[in-house]
Amino acid sequence: MVDRPRRKFLRQLGGAALGVGGFLAASSAPGGQVADVLQEMLQKHYLRMSPEELQESLARIERAALREHGAAILCSHAPPLPGVSFGMALNLSRCVGARDCVRACVQENNCGRHDTLENIRVLSLPRGSWALAEADPYYNPPQVPEAGRWYLPVQCQQCDDPPCVQNCPVRATWKEPDGVVVIDYDWCIGCRACAVACPYGARHFNWQKPAIPHGEMTTETHYLGNRPRPMGVMEKCTFCIQRTRNGLQPACLEACRTGARIFGNLLDPASEIRHILATRPIYRFKEDLGSKPRFFYFVDAA
């Protein structure tokens, strides 16, 4: 004869098992949370996914954004434009260090707001000096430009021989045919080897899940660009791949109040950036390292 407390316990256990089973069955149905998490774990590398697998992945990303951030996003995988190779030029004579680009970048690219994660860093340097050891990214005067200082905005230089790509042990980062160095956030293992390899400090690690205030999510996203990142992966500037592959200007350029940035197709001889390369004194940051940046600093001709 079974005593009463034990029978009651067994009955409760059975009920609980039924409940958990029912929950799992419901949530592992296609499109459910458990199914999504499992399928994301089994997902292939971006470059190896079939078109159908890619579509499923994009749908998963959109569902996750709705679930975790309460935002209805559209995630695309717009391919590189044929005959286009992106480059950016920045006029150091114009930059005054107002950080408009930094804020626009954070907002456009859905970077975590309560983090130190910013894909553009503006360095303040003593006038006439390239002493990077004295560079101050934390300057905060009431007004800029400060007397005796000049400003050097640094972000991913989209190197043609990128040390970060060489150093990734799982090939989660690579260079696209349009020149943009991208990351498959779902393939990244978060080892941060690329951040160590990058001479520009342009790669940033998501130490926590990016906190994006409600209603501030940029909803036009790209798989390789500004879609919400999970915790524990790297991210970087992608020349706003979600905008520029649609012909739009990058967010940093749009926000700059002094018009210091010029963006365009390096393969188009009639582009503004080619005109600058042909006629202005050009400086490539840490060019001696041989990483071949496609980010060109220039000054107004004297």
Next chain:
Amino acid sequence: MLLHRTGKGGRWRNGIALLLFLSLAALPRPLWSEESPFTVRGTVAKSQCRSCHGWRTPLAEQRPLGAPHAGLLLQHGKAALWCLACHIPEQPELLRSSHGGGLPFSAAHESCAVCHGRTVASWRAGVHGKRLLRWSGERVIQACSGCHTAHAPAVLPLTPLPPPRHPDRSADHG
């Protein structure tokens, strides 16, 4: 040895070739000869000058601007310039051009170019100023007055946005 072999004729030919080469190298290279067409955004739509100066000729001499012009700060050329440096007194809605003709506000950059020729040339080429909306296709560029107030064009100092959080001073580590 080679030099010895070259006769007088050879040297002459070499000289001609060198001259040709130098003259070619000295020719200005047409780097932006065919300027891409563009549309200008952000020009001043119309002025209020006509409401008074339609019947009253503006004074030619520089003077402190009085009551009807209150709020009009004239700080162009370190305050050395007077209205009529750019505006045509008989036609208040037109600006002066380099050849004396009147320009509508939509072509104000031509008037700016009378003094700021190099800056306007670099603006046309897409170096100074800003291309709006798209990096490809139709070129829409910001007008001079989109950034510079025509009457006080100096760019004022800006208030910078907050700096990145210093890792050592971060609240999480406190």
